[in-house]
Amino acid sequence: MSSPLKPLPVWADVAVIPLVNVAAAFVISGLVVLAIGENPIQAVRILIVGALGDLEGLGFTLYYATSFIFTGLAVAVCFHAGLFNIGVDGQAYIGGLGAALVGLYLPLPGYSQVIVAIIAAALFGAAFAAIPGYLQAKRDSHIVITTIMFNYIASALMGYLLVNGLRNPKQMNPETLPFPPGGIVPQLHALLKPLGIVWPVTPLNLSFFLALAAAVFVWALIWRTRLGYEIRAVGANPTAAVYGGVSPARIIIISTLISGALAGGLAVNVILGEEHRLILEFTAGFGFVGIAVALMGRAHPIGIVLAAILFGVLYQGGAELAFDMPKISRDMIVVIQGLVVLFAGALEHMFRRPVAALLARRIAQPPI
Amino acid sequence: MQSFDALVIICASAIRLAVPLILACLAGLWSERSGVVDIGLEGKMLTGAFAAAAVATFTGSAWLGLLGGVAATVVVSLIHGYASIDQRANQIVSGTAINMVCDGLTALIGNAIWSQGGRTPQLPNSALFHPIALPFLTEIGAIPVLGSLYRNLISGHDILTYFAFLMAPVTYWTLYSTRFGLRLRAVGENPAAVDTAGISVRGLRYSAVLICGVLVGLSGVYLSVSQAAYFQPHMSAGKGFIALAALVFAKWKPWPALATCLLFGFLDAVSIRMQGAHLPGLGEVPVQAIEALPYILTVVLLAGFIGKAIPPKASGVPYVKER
Numbered sequence: 024m025s026s027p028l029k030p031l032p033v034w035a036d037v038a039v040i041p042l043v044n045v046a047a048a049f050v051i052s053g054l055v056v057l058a059i060g061e062n063p064i065q066a067v068r069i070l071i072v073g074a075l076g077d078l079e080g081l082g083f084t085l086y087y088a089t090s091f092i093f094t095g096l097a098v099a100v101c102f103h104a105g106l107f108n109i110g111v112d113g114q115a116y117i118g119g120l121g122a123a124l125v126g127l128y129l130p131l132p133g134y135s136q137v138i139v140a141i142i143a144a145a146l147f148g149a150a151f152a153a154i155p156g157y158l159q160a161k162r163d164s165h166i167v168i169t170t171i172m173f174n175y176i177a178s179a180l181m182g183y184l185l186v187n188g189l190r191n192p193k194q195m196n197p198e199t200l201p202f203p204p205g206g207i208v209p210q211l212h213a214l215l216k217p218l219g220i221v222w223p224v225t226p227l228n229l230s231f232f233l234a235l236a237a238a239v240f241v242w243a244l245i246w247r248t249r250l251g252y253e254i255r256a257v258g259a260n261p262t263a264a265v266y267g268g269v270s271p272a273r274i275i276i277i278s279t280l281i282s283g284a285l286a287g288g289l290a291v292n293v294i295l296g297e298e299h300r301l302i303l304e305f306t307a308g309f310g311f312v313g314i315a316v317a318l319m320g321r322a323h324p325i326g327i328v329l330a331a332i333l334f335g336v337l338y339q340g341g342a343e344l345a346f347d348m349p350k351i352s353r354d355m356i357v358v359i360q361g362l363v364v365l366f367a368g369a370l371e372h373m374f375r376r377p378v379a380a381l382l383a384r385r386i387a388q389p390p391i
Numbered sequence: 392m393q394s395f396d397a398l399v400i401i402c403a404s405a406i407r408l409a410v411p412l413i414l415a416c417l418a419g420l421w422s423e424r425s426g427v428v429d430i431g432l433e434g435k436m437l438t439g440a441f442a443a444a445a446v447a448t449f450t451g452s453a454w455l456g457l458l459g460g461v462a463a464t465v466v467v468s469l470i471h472g473y474a475s476i477d478q479r480a481n482q483i484v485s486g487t488a489i490n491m492v493c494d495g496l497t498a499l500i501g502n503a504i505w506s507q508g509g510r511t512p513q514l515p516n517s518a519l520f521h522p523i524a525l526p527f528l529t530e531i532g533a534i535p536v537l538g539s540l541y542r543n544l545i546s547g548h549d550i551l552t553y554f555a556f557l558m559a560p561v562t563y564w565t566l567y568s569t570r571f572g573l574r575l576r577a578v579g580e581n582p583a584a585v586d587t588a589g590i591s592v593r594g595l596r597y598s599a600v601l602i603c604g605v606l607v608g609l610s611g612v613y614l615s616v617s618q619a620a621y622f623q624p625h626m627s628a629g630k631g632f633i634a635l636a637a638l639v640f641a642k643w644k645p646w647p648a649l650a651t652c653l654l655f656g657f658l659d660a661v662s663i664r665m666q667g668a669h670l671p672g673l674g675e676v677p678v679q680a681i682e683a684l685p686y687i688l689t690v691v692l693l694a695g696f697i698g699k700a701i702p703p704k705a706s707g708v709p710y711v712k713e714r
Binding site: 055059060107109158162163164165167168169171172173175176179180182183187311314315318349350351352354355356357358359360361362364365368369370371372373 | 430470474478479480481483484485487488489490491492493494495496498499500502503506508509624629632635636639677679680682683686687689690693694695702
C-alpha cells in the first residue's frame with residue numbers, strides 16, 4: 024500500500040466509480056461469452072431486442088423489474104442500518120404463504136380481498152424477518168448466518184405445507200387451488216382492454232406501480248424522517264448512535280421488519296400478480312438478485328429502480344438469448360449478477376486509485 | 392438384529408453424506424480462524440465438483456480430476472482472499488458474489504461444452520475413486536456385531552473419506568500444537584498483535600485461504616468423482632451452507648466440527664431413509680422437519696439457548712496496517 028487515498032470529487036464518487044465497476048462486470052461477462060465461442064456484441068443485440076424490442080418483451084422486462092425493485096429495496100433498507108439481510112428469498116417465500124392464506128380462506132367482497140392479501144404478504148414477510156432481527160438485536164446472533172438458515176427453514180416449511188396441507192387435492196403438483204378473481208392483482212393488459220388500448224398479454228401487473236410507490240416510500244423514510252436518520256446513524260456508527268440517544272436494538276428490529284415487508288412484495292408480484300396460486304419455490308432466487316440490485320443502485324431508490332430495470336432486461340433478454348444461442352444458457356445471467364456483486368460490492372475500491380490518478384493528471388494539466 | 396443392521400446401514404450412509412460436509416466445514420474453519428469469513432463455500436464446492444468432473448472426463452483419470460478440481464477451487468479462493476485481504480472488502484458481499492458466479496459459471500460452461508443442460512457425461516468406472524477394502528476384512532468381518540461394524544463403517548470407503556476423517560486431527564494438531572497454528576489463530580483474534588510481533592498478517596491470511604481452497608475443493612471432487620459419477624448444475628444443493636452451519640454449531644473447533652458434520656450427515660441419511668415411512672403413533676414422518684433440523688439447531692445455538700457460539704474476534708474485519 025503506497026500513499027493514502029485522496030478523496031475524489033463528489034461527481035466521481037457518485038457516478039464515475041460505480042459506472043467503472045459495473046462496466047468491469049460487463050466486460051468480464053463479455054469475455055465469458057467470447058470464451059464459450061459466441062459473439063458478445065451479437066449476444067447483447069439479441070438480449071436488448073428481446074427485452075425492449077416490442078411491447079411484449081417490455082412487459083416481461085418490467086414484470087421482472089417489479090420483483091427486483093422490491094427485493095433490492097428490502098436489501099437496501101437493511102444496508103442502511105448496517106445489516107446484511109441474505110434472507111430476502113425466504114422472507115418473500117413466507118410472504119407468499121400469507122398472500123395465499125388470504126386468497127384461499129378469507130373470502131372478502133371485491134378487491135378488498137387482494138388488498139388484505141397484499142397486507143398479509145407484507146406482514147408474513149416482516150414476521151419471518153423479525154426473528155433474525157430480534158436475535159441480532161437482543162442475542163447478538165449474526166444476522167447473516169441466521170438469515171441463511173432461515174432461507175432453508177422457509178424452504179422446508181413451505182415444502183411441507185404445500186405437499187401436506189395446502190395442495191389442491193385434484194393436482195399431483197404441489198400447488199394450491201387458484202385464487203378467486205377478487206384475490207389477484209390485475210394485469211395491465213386486462214385493465215387496458217376496456218379502454219381500447221391493446222397491450223400484449225404479459226404478466227406485468229399493478230404491482231409495478233406498488234413497487235415504484237415502495238421506492239418513493241423508502242426514499243422518504245431513509246432521507247426525510249427521524250426514523251430514517253436513526254437507521255442511517257446506527258448503520259454508520261452504532262456507538263455514536265447510542266450517544267445520540269438512539270437504541271441500535273430497536274432500529275435493527277424495525278429495519279428488518281421493513282425489509283421483510285418489502286420482501287413480501289416479491290410474493291405480491293409473482294403469486295398475486297402472475298401465478299394466482301401458491302407454487303413451490305416461486306421466489307426463484309430473486310431475493311439474491313436484490314443483493315446485486317441494491318449494491319449496483321448504491322442502496323438509493325433511484326439507483327435501485329434503474330438497476331432493477333437493467334436486471335429485468337437481463338432476465339427477459341436472457342431467456343430470448345438462451346433460445347437463439349443455446350450455448351448461452353440462462354445461467355449467464357447469474358454469472359453477470361455475481362460479477363456485478365463482485366465488482367460493485369466486494370471490489371468497489373479496486374478502480375478508485377487508477378481513476379483518482381487519471382483525474383489528478385487531467386486536473387494538473389496546465390490550461391492551454 | 393434386523394434393526395441393528397438397519398442402523399449400521401444408516402450410519403454407513405451418514406458417513407458418506409458427511410464427507411463433503413467435513414471437508415467444507417474444516418475449510419471454513421481454517422479461513423475463519425484466520426479472520427476471513429467465508430460464506431462462499433457453496434460456490435467453491437460447485438467449482439471443485441465441476442472442474443474435477445470436467446478434467447476426469449477429458450483425461451479419464453480420477454486423480455487428474457482431483458488436481459483440476461482443487462486447482463480451480465484454489466483460484467476462486469484466492470479471489471476471495473484478494474478481495475478480503477488486499478481490497479479490505481466486505482467479506483459477506485465477496486462470498487455472495489462467489490456463490491453466484493460459481494453457480495452460474497459451472498452450469499454455463501458445462502452446458503456450452505456438452506449441451507446436456509450443464510450436466511457432464513457419465514464418468515467411466517475407471518475415472519472414479521473406489522472403495523478401499525481394509526486388511527483382514529474376511530477375518531474380522533466374520534465376527535458378529537463387530538464384523539458388521541468393521542465391514543460397513545470402517546472399511547469400504549474411498550481415499551477421500553479417509554482423508555476427510557484424517558483432516559480433523561491434522562487440523563486440530565496444526566492449529567493447537569504448531570507455531571503456524573498459534574499464529575494463525577492469533578491473526579483471527581488480534582491481528583495488530585501479530586503484526587507488532589513482526590509476522591505478516593497478509594501472509595498468514597493468504598495461507599489460510601489457500602488451505603481453505605484445497606479442502607473445500609476436495610469436498611467438491613468427492614461430490615462429482617466419488618459420490619456421483621458426473622457433475623450436475625447446483626449439485627451441492629446447499630451443502631456448503633450446511634457446512635457453514637456446522638462450523639458455527641461446532642464453535643469453530645476441529646473435533647466438534649467433525650462430530651457436528653457426522654450428526655448432520657446422520658440427519659440427512661435418516662431423512663432419506665424416512666421418505667414416506669410411517670411411525671406408529673406419529674403417522675407419516677415429515678421429512679422436511681428432519682431436513683430443516685440442522686438449520687434450526689444452528690439458529691437455536693446462535694441465539695445462545697444451548698451454550699454460546701462466539702466467532703473469532705477479528706473474523707470479517709479487514710486488517711489495516713498502521714502507517
